[in-house]
Amino acid sequence: MTSARSRASAARGTGEAGRFVVARRTGVVAPRCFFRLGVADRALVSVGDAVAANDPLIEQVRDASVVKVRGPAAGSLTPGQAIDPATIEAEMRGHGRARPIDRATFLHAFPDGTIRVVISRAMGPFGSPIAGTVEAVDASGVALRADGDGLVAAFCWGSAVRGPLRPAVPSPDAELRAGALDVAASGAVLVAGAKVDIEAITRARALGVRGIVCGGIASRELRQLEASEARQRVSLHPGAPFALAIIDGFGRRPIPGPTWDALVGAAGRDVAIVTDPPLIVLDAGLLRPVATGRVRVTAGADLGREGRLLGLRGQVRTGVGAYRPSALVWLDAGPPRQSPERRVLPLTDLERLD
Numbered sequence: 130m131t132s133a134r135s136r137a138s139a140a141r142g143t144g145e146a147g148r149f150v151v152a153r154r155t156g157v158v159a160p161r162c163f164f165r166l167g168v169a170d171r172a173l174v175s176v177g178d179a180v181a182a183n184d185p186l187i188e189q190v191r192d193a194s195v196v197k198v199r200g201p202a203a204g205s206l207t208p209g210q211a212i213d214p215a216t217i218e219a220e221m222r223g224h225g226r227a228r229p230i231d232r233a234t235f236l237h238a239f240p241d242g243t244i245r246v247v248i249s250r251a252m253g254p255f256g257s258p259i260a261g262t263v264e265a266v267d268a269s270g271v272a273l274r275a276d277g278d279g280l281v282a283a284f285c286w287g288s289a290v291r292g293p294l295r296p297a298v299p300s301p302d303a304e305l306r307a308g309a310l311d312v313a314a315s316g317a318v319l320v321a322g323a324k325v326d327i328e329a330i331t332r333a334r335a336l337g338v339r340g341i342v343c344g345g346i347a348s349r350e351l352r353q354l355e356a357s358e359a360r361q362r363v364s365l366h367p368g369a370p371f372a373l374a375i376i377d378g379f380g381r382r383p384i385p386g387p388t389w390d391a392l393v394g395a396a397g398r399d400v401a402i403v404t405d406p407p408l409i410v411l412d413a414g415l416l417r418p419v420a421t422g423r424v425r426v427t428a429g430a431d432l433g434r435e436g437r438l439l440g441l442r443g444q445v446r447t448g449v450g451a452y453r454p455s456a457l458v459w460l461d462a463g464p465p466r467q468s469p470e471r472r473v474l475p476l477t478d479l480e481r482l483d
Contacts, residue, residue: 345382383433
């Protein structure tokens with residue numbers, strides 16, 4: 130029978146071993162989210178305002194052009210001041226005609242007396258994807274302290290979106306295929322498992338999916354997405370807002386257990402994907418504390434498996450002939466035919482779940 134002293138010694142050894150394992154932050158309470166302003170955009174809120182989800186946050190301009198003209202005396206203007214478009218219409222050679230519904234905003238003046246003005250067209254409100262309190266408003270953007278909790282992602286692509294969360298795969302290491310999507314996914318944020326390909330992304334966007342959360346993605350898929358987005362920006366009918374939240378990185382990367390549990394717990398509720406910082410914002414209270422000593426394998430044949438750190442085990446020889454410091458880990462049962470087992474793994478192949 131193990132004594133209390135030996136149990137305390139083992140716990141202390143596990144804690145000391147954890148100092149040598151890179152920590153992974155899975156969640157953050159009440160994150161601070163930032164929404165950038167374009168050169169012609171305007172904030173519709175002030176510091177201290179309480180904002181509900183979908184409330185107007187920013188007046189966005191989808192069509193803006195910067196022109197250099199001769200206009201009113203520059204000394205009488207301040208950056209950001211509105212100008213009557215009719216006063217500079219004669220100077221807008223090569224930039225079309227200013228319409229009464231357009232907005233002209235002074236940017237800055239040149240020594241020769243000319244000024245730079247941005248002409249704004251196709252303006253519309255951007256609804257806040259999260260509820261929270263406005264903490265800062267300046268020329269660069271709006272900072273909002275969210276009322277909910279955030280799941281940390283490696284990076285996000287696209288624009289901030291909001292929609293009901295829907296797990297589209299049965300397990301964190303599964304992959305979402307294009308054939309598994311139907312019209313029922315319209316307007317939702319899908320959880321796609323370990324990987325998503327360009328065919329599934331293209332079909333999801335065509336069906337009206339708001340966003341996709343997945344563990345990993347291939348770099349070629351992102352290049353194709355960027356090319357598709359560039360074509361849509363120059364078209365007359367830009368696509369609906371869409372976001373992609375990558376939890377772990379490039380390639381096939383199973384979603385970490387704590388993140389998967391929080392996503393499953395949020396199924397059916399509205400969530401948001403924000404890009405700065407890259408987060409999936411959930412309702413408060415869905416994050417669960419992670420047990421002390423929990424680690425996850427980030428490389429090798431056991432990629433994605435999780436377990437409990439037991440202690441340090443000196444140097445271990447790798448397949449390429451190098452020696453690396455290692456740790457003894459109790460791995461939980463993994464995919465089919467992977468039972469719980471004790472393994473000695475390099476410290477560089479582990480991350481601590483916090």
